[in-house]
Amino acid sequence: CWCPKNGYIYQKGYIEFFARSQDAKVIINLLSKYPLLSYTMSNKSGSDSYTNYKKNSPIALTWGVFPGREIVQPTIADYKTFLIWKDEAFALWQEKWGVIYEEESASRRVLEEIVEDLYLVCLVDNDYVSGEGLWEFIDEAIGVMKGGEIKKVSAVASGIRNGNGNGNGIH
Numbered sequence: 001c002w003c004p005k006n007g008y009i010y011q012k013g014y015i016e017f018f019a020r021s022q023d024a025k026v027i028i029n030l031l032s033k034y035p036l037l038s039y040t041m042s043n044k045s046g047s048d049s050y051t052n053y054k055k056n057s058p059i060a061l062t063w064g065v066f067p068g069r070e071i072v073q074p075t076i077a078d079y080k081t082f083l084i085w086k087d088e089a090f091a092l093w094q095e096k097w098g099v100i101y102e103e104e105s106a107s108r109r110v111l112e113e114i115v116e117d118l119y120l121v122c123l124v125d126n127d128y129v130s131g132e133g134l135w136e137f138i139d140e141a142i143g144v145m146k147g148g149e150i151k152k153v154s155a156v157a158s159g160i161r162n163g164n165g166n167g168n169g170i171h
Helices: 021-033 079-100 106-117 133-145
Strands: 008-011 013-020 037-043 049-051 059-065 072-077 118-125 168-170
Touching: 013 021, 013 133, 021 037, 021 118, 021 133, 037 079, 037 133, 072 079, 079 106, 079 118, 106 118, 118 133
Parallel strands: none
Antiparallel strands: 008 059, 008 168, 013 118, 037 049, 037 118, 059 072
């Protein structure tokens, strides 16, 4: 652990995933309803990207408060890092998965078509106290993608929510 004993660790809700281009359009259209979510997303080439991150201004994802110490902030998200990670994340599809298939095979072509259609999406919920904005957004986005029927992901996601629901953890 990066922290001493008898302190508190805080974490904002954070999720990163790949989305099909049609789902990326739903995501970007819904994000305006969630002003406390920071987001950045891009296709493989970077020719179509979106963000509300302030350039050169990192967002704290985790931080700790410990007796007799300044606040420790070990994990951040920022736009420049996202762009570097985006290239690495997309390369994994072809370098790790693509090499499994023959270069001219149908399977390899399908994989390459999938990669060309994807967007890498990163969402951060800046309301670490309630911590529900990210989950509300995901519920709504999935509902729209499924044809308007909003299904709660809360039960599924509860395993990855922080212990008491508000992002606070005691160490």
